[in-house]
Structure formats: C-alpha cells, structure tokens
Amino acid sequence: MPDYTLTASTPLDGYSRDFVGVSIHEVNDRAIVSIAVPKHGERELAKLLTSSYQIELPKPGILSVASRDNVVLFNMAQDQYFLVFDYTGNTATSVVRNLLGDTAYLTDQSDSYVWVRISGTNSRCLLERICPLDIHPSVFPVGSVARTVMEHLGTTIIHDAEDSFLLLSARSSAHSFLEAIETSAANTEPVN
C-alpha cells in the first residue's frame, strides 16, 4: 500500500462570490447517477423508483423530487435520466444499484459536471445575458429543467427555488463557464 492518500478537489475549488443582488456558489455535495432505461424496461424501473425513492419518472422539462437524500430526477434525453442526491463519497452508483438493482444501466456522472447555483433577486438579470431560453417564472416555473447552450457550452438549467437556479455544465470547461457567469454578473451591477 502507498503511504499517501489522494484527496479529490471540486472543479471550482469551492468557489463562492457575492455580487450586487446575485450570488454565485459552487455546489459540491451532490452526486449524479445517469439512468439509461433498457428496451421495454420503463415500467419495471418506474415501479422500483416508486417503491425505493417514492418518486415518479418525470416528463421532459419537469423535475421529480423526493425527500430521501433530497433526490431529484429529471429527463436528459429520450430513455435517459439523471438522478441527483446528497452524497459526497466515491461510489454513487452502488448506492443507487442497492435500490434499483439491474432494472437500469447506471453510470456515475458526479465528477463529470460542475454545479453552480445562481441565487438572488438579480439572478434572472444575470442569466438573460447568457441563457437563450425564456426563464420567466410564467413559462419556466420552479421545478422546471432544460438543457441548452450558454456561451457555446452545453448547460442544464434547473429552476429549484424562487430567484434560484442551478446550472450544470461539463467539468472540463468549468473555469470558462464560470468566467461567462462572472462576466455576466459584473455586467448586471450598477455603474458608479
């Protein structure tokens, strides 16, 4: 055995910064497990999700939420879902496999993405400069989710609470993504 241990670091090293009316925080206590549905296996998977997490398979664009581990489930593509839950260990798929067994193909995506929370009364002002979707609460209410592109980077946006949005983008371009968000935040601040 080697006499050293490796400690994982998060994509943005726990970044957190407040601007006028908007705060930007990296979220680093959530795990992502991708669930791919086997052919003709949707019914069986739905049954196990209900019995284990008390959660339903979501329709595109809408979050399913449950209290167990603060689970959130959303559709990423046809026959593919992301299950997100509170977890900081290294074996997220084993947690889900214990509950779902072999009813779905599971892939740990936790370290492939960066999570950024945009919150505060100016959060929509920040996002309207980089997000091509209409995120007004009348068309994108709390509990909505969509995958789109921001500053040429693929991004999933989740409206998780009033004046609060979670952004999910690729870990490999996390700092470029953060730069786009910071620039937009600075542009929303009043000019002295």
Place this chain on the structure above:
Amino acid sequence: MIIHHPLLGPRDASEFVYKGDASLINRPDWQADNAPELFHDYLYLRDNPAGEHQELWYHEQGDRSWLVVTRNTLTHDITNVELARDVAFAKQANKSGRVEKSGRGKK
C-alpha cells in the same frame, strides 16, 4: 429560426445541427440483388426542391433527439416537426401492414 420541438417546445436553431435530407431514413436493403445501385442512389441522388422539404435535424445541445423537420426552402417556414423515431416506427408499421399509432408531431 425557431424549431418547435415535439417534446421540449420552441428552441433556437443554434441548439440543433442540420443532418441532411430526411430520405436518409430510408436505408436500402443491403441484401437486395441491386444493392450497389440502390446505395448509389441513396448516397448521391437528392431532390433539390424550391418549396417544402423534409430534413433531419439533431438536437445536439438539447435532448440529443433526431427530428424530421418540414421546412419551406423559399420562406424558411417550418410547418411540421416530428421525432425521427416516430417517423421511422410509422414507416416500419406501414410496411408490415400494422396501423400507425404515433402522432406526436406538432405544427
């Protein structure tokens, strides 16, 4: 240009990639006696209509779905958008004589 995705609603065309004429769905039978001729036509011969055109679009920056978009090449009006999966299943069903059960297309 806005494409009305059948599942996700209106999305900007910048989220999509154009993948060509929708006739690419009709892949010839590779075991047919005249397969070389069929594949020649499949690969190289395209209609070039001034008007309504069916084409494949891939939602790369969205849900990674393939769509069959009916677009007018003169006006860029999009009159119909369907999931390519539904279109392919409907073709299969028609071929085998079964009744089409799809219909998620949106005008």
